[in-house]
Amino acid sequence: MAVGKWGRSVRKHKWREWSRLALAVGASTFLAVLNASAGSWSPGIAALLIGPLLACIRLDMRRTAAVAAWSLLLALAAGAAQRRVSTPGFVVEFLVLLAGSTLAVRNAAQYTATETALARAMEVAHASQNAILHPVSAQLGSVSVCTRHHSPVPGASAGGDLYDIVHTPYGTRLLIGDVRGHSLDALVTTAATIRAFRDLAYLTPGLADLAGALDARISPSLGPEDFVTAVLAEFTPGEVRLVNCGHPAPIRLGNQIKLLEPPEFALPLGLHPTPRLHRVFLQPGDQLLFYTDGLTEARDAKGTAFPLLERVGDTLTAPSPSDALDALYGMVTAHTGGPLTDDLALILCQPADAPAPSVVRYA
Known part of the structure; x- marks a missing residue:
């Protein structure tokens, strides 16, 4: 095709x-x-x-x-x-x-x-963006991680989606974000943000402190109207710790499907946020889906948004995380009637020792 x-x-x-x-x-x-x-x-x-x-x-x-x-x-x-x-x-x-x-x-x-x-x-x-956002399908620490990045249709400019996953002394840490704009400048900011995360994730014990350190590192190079929405996650046994800086909230998939919204709104990186740490306890078989706004802003010809919470549970019937992300992207493009016009980054995480969920219901 x-x-x-x-x-x-x-x-x-x-x-x-x-x-x-x-x-x-x-x-x-x-x-x-x-x-x-x-x-x-x-x-x-x-x-x-x-x-x-x-x-x-x-x-x-x-x-x-x-x-x-x-x-x-x-x-x-x-x-x-x-x-x-x-x-x-x-x-x-x-x-x-x-x-x-x-x-x-x-x-x-x-x-x-x-x-x-x-x-x-x-x-x-x-090519540079694809090199930065290389696909990951591996076990990092106690977490199984699978990623996808879909570029816009041919002819669209380079996007600003970003993600990275590292295994640190504090647990497996994850960053997903979106740089404002779609240009070569956005690509430069994408690379700078990922580089800063890799430098600081191993050195900063607190996840909220890590967000502050990232903001301080990248802010001097940003323009007056530039910013980076981001979610930072840290996996430890039985729970995930989240810090959300103006980014779409991740989704917990398991016996229940739940949007993990932060306790209060925080500004994106580059605008000097003061985010709060959000702790979420995980049950055996729970998975976490992280994504960028290319998923939430996908609309059909009538302008109807993709029903994410209603449809995302269907992907868990796929035999593997890789197949699940491919199925989710297929659902989105079927909803829009063609390739997305915005970048889309997806990350699916699951504790490696947890069995796959057998029952899924929307709540």
């Missing part, structure tokens, strides 16, 4: 290029025919510059140069048909056409170089 979509996209792109080329060539040809006619009025061969100008707007240098060469040949043919090639008026108009065509080719070259550089930058950005 993915190959089919890619093929249709390529064919559509090629069709647009050929239609633009045909329009530019057709405009020059039509004007040349008017000039070569024996009527009492003709637009002048300088008007053939319309073809190269149309080409340089959206076509590359090679195609624009072809249109420009075709226009110059048509101008000479039209002048020869009227026996005006040696007249001063024709020479002046031809020089105007030549100069304009040269500028059109130069403009197309600059446009092509800019487009190539931008495409390369976005390619590097997405």
Whole structure:
């Protein structure tokens, strides 16, 4: 299916290029025919510059140069048909056409170089983001962890979702967050936040103190309107400790499905939050789902949000955490009717020694 979509996209792109080329060539040809006619009025061969100008707007240098060469040949043919090639008026108009065509080719070259550089930058950005958010499917300490990251549809800019999991002397610690914005600057902030978490998670005993240390580390590099929503989690035997800084609350999956909202709202990182530690006791078989707002903001054609709490329990019938996350993403894209337009990060955690839950009900 993915190959089919890619093929249709390529064919559509090629069709647009050929239609633009045909329009530019057709405009020059039509004007040349008017000039070569024996009527009492003709637009002048300088008007053939319309073809190269149309080409340089959206076509590359090679195609624009072809249109420009075709226009110059048509101008000479039209002048020869009227026996005006040696007249001063024709020479002046031809020089105007030549100069304009040269500028059109130069403009197309600059446009092509800019487009190539931008495409390369976005390619590097997405490759860097995928390297930062590499998939995890492993046991860290006493916790089994599985992650997924889905980038936006082709053509969208780099996102700001982030996550990381480390095993520390204080337990297995997890960070999931979302940087404000979707640009290369957001990607830089994503990398800086993950780097700060890896540095500080091993050195800071308290989870709330870790949030404060992260805020102090990344705030100097943020703009006045930049911030990072985040959830920090720390797994210890029988419980998980949470600190939420303006991020969607995780979900506990087990005999009951519950949204683990913080006791009070805290500002995102970068805005100097004062979050409170939230302790949640876990039963055997409980799982925790962490996610970014690409899940909660997924909407169908009518604008209806994805019913997360009602549907998330269905994923527990999957044979493995990896299959569960794939099933959840399949449900979301079925709801939206296609790929998501925003980044989405998912993390599913379960104590490694706990049996899989057999009964799930919404509460």
